[in-house]
Amino acid sequence: MAKTLMQFLGVCAALSVTAWCAYAGEVVPQVVIEGKVYQDVRWGPVNQGNVVIFHNRGIKVVPLDKLPAEYQAMLGAPSSSSSPSPSPSASTPAPASVPLPPAAPSEPQGITAMPPLRSSDRDADWEAYNRDRKTKVVLGNKLVSRSSLTSLVGFLGSPARFSDGETLVRGFVLELASRKAGDNGAAAQFSLRPNLWERTGKKVILRDYKPPLEPGGVVHVFAKRVNSADDYDIYEVATEPSYEQWKQLRFTNVNLP
Known part of the structure; x- marks a missing residue:
């Protein structure tokens, strides 16, 4: 049993290293992660749903699901299609259409509007x-x-x-x-x-x-x-x-x- 578990972990580590090695040499000029801009990004190893990134200001460990979609797919993050879809009862109901309020009268009520000027x-x-x-x-x-x-x-x-x-x-x-x-006779x-x-x-x-x-x-x-x-x-x-x-x-x- 212990031997089988060690073999499984070794395979996982090998897959992570393989994903990293495939893109380790690639330098991305700019990546936006959670609203922050990182420049000159190189990808580090992927492990347990996280990836190490090297950028122009240092090193950061980022969850794969926080990356832009194209980099998630590139680094082997689970696709969103594999996640369980919410049941119909849990989905957010569509907002009901709200009727617009009636237009305000152009003249105060009780006062007769003046007719257009002829x-x-x-x-x-x-x-x-x-x-x-x-x-x-x-x-x-x-x-x-x-x-x-x-x-x-x-x-x-x-x-x-x-x-x-x-x-x-x-x-x-x-x-x-x-x-x-x-000179009083000059024209006006x-x-x-x-x-x-x-x-x-x-x-x-x-x-x-x-x-x-x-x-x-x-x-x-x-x-x-x-x-x-x-x-x-x-x-x-x-x-x-x-x-x-x-x-x-x-x-x-x-x-x-």
């Missing part, structure tokens, strides 16, 4: 917008009448920085100008040509102003005086409303005092 309504809106943009501007997120603001025309000067309390404010100097005598599209204006000697600051042209050109703005600093009056400049702004602000029109 083309005639859109045309009326555009007409009202084009009419209002000639007399109204946006200031402080409100649609206000131009007549409630100060009309300023002048030569755009250099950028300015000044302190408004503890806050550093940026803007532009505006050198106020008046129309030259004898040429009314801001620099040669039609002359400086009055007074300067103001346009706070947070984003000029549409380079310094030296003539601009016309509607603004509200908000402060003064260093003998300069400081103005906040209104802007022409876009169509979207006009739609949002048209019913909150509040003229400034």
Whole structure:
């Protein structure tokens, strides 16, 4: 009995050494085992379900079932087909399909949705917008009448920085100008040509102003005086409303005092 057991163990050892010898000289550039990357891998002997690997950082004993499938087969690991398959009762049941929740209503319940805007309504809106943009501007997120603001025309000067309390404010100097005598008949599209204006000697600051042209050109703005600093009056400049702004602000029109 003892002799037979020793013969069996000898055969197993011989098979292990045979599997190792077949691939002992092969160098694999890279093998990923349990998420770790091993480089310059050479295979060592296989024994009792483990294999010795030599890599660029040392030696490691790895269970065969932790190797990638192609190396398991190469080194003689038992194939997965030989393992007992789970009984049908132990298999994981397929997840039941879950119905999607109903889509949320596009409008709050109890409120009637507004019908699509008809083309005639859109045309009326555009007409009202084009009419209002000639007399109204946006200031402080409100649609206000131009007549409630100060009309300023002048030569755009250099950028300015000044302190408004503890806050550093940026803007532009505006050198106020008046129309030259004898040039009042110029067409509207040429009314801001620099040669039609002359400086009055007074300067103001346009706070947070984003000029549409380079310094030296003539601009016309509607603004509200908000402060003064260093003998300069400081103005906040209104802007022409876009169509979207006009739609949002048209019913909150509040003229400034």
